[in-house]
Amino acid sequence: MAAVHPALIRGKTWVSSGVLYMAEPFPVTTETVTAMAAQLLGMSLKPSDTAATAGVLNSLVADMQALRKLPLGDDEPATTYAAVEGQP
Numbered sequence: 001m002a003a004v005h006p007a008l009i010r011g012k013t014w015v016s017s018g019v020l021y022m023a024e025p026f027p028v029t030t031e032t033v034t035a036m037a038a039q040l041l042g043m044s045l046k047p048s049d050t051a052a053t054a055g056v057l058n059s060l061v062a063d064m065q066a067l068r069k070l071p072l073g074d075d076e077p078a079t080t081y082a083a084v085e086g087q088p
Helices: 006-010 030-041 047-068
Strands: 013-016 019-022
Antiparallel strands (some): 013 019
């Protein structure tokens, strides 16, 4: 059995020979949201808010995973914007 890269165990990413490897994400739970609110923001959330927040975060994670699977390579995006002084 092949050794598991330590980053996979912790849900991290790593680069090997110029290739970016990403572990599958862990689902965001209401417990995670509750802990993050308490530790990072110093606040508590209602159970309904933690459930809603976990749902939104899991949707974002799913969207990001779908984008990561696109074969984009090193191509620049077709549309780029340059800041121009004096423009709103």
